Amino acid sequence: MPRPALRSRTVKRKIVRTPGGRHVVHVLPKKHDVPKCAVCGSPLNGFPKMTIKEERKGHRPPSRVFGGYLCSRCLRMGLKEAVRLQFSA
DSSP, X not given: OOXXXXXXXXXXXEEEEOTTSOEEEEEOOOBOOOOBOTTTOOBOTTOOOOBHHHHHHOOOXXXXXXXXXXXXXXXXXXXXXXXXXXXXX
């Protein structure tokens, strides 16, 4: 009998045939949601849904400024706003 946390219906299961000919149920790990932009909340590009094990292994965020924190649209608007403030003063 699986532990109580794995008895929930929200957990995905897969029936696997073992080499001995039995059919057993394997519990599939859940994937975490993709990271969101800190300003607009839209999902960031370049980040797939990953399991906990895949996250620990490491995933390289985009190598631009604020990569993995802001989406490109919000970053572009922020840079334009910063330039406008700098030259207006």
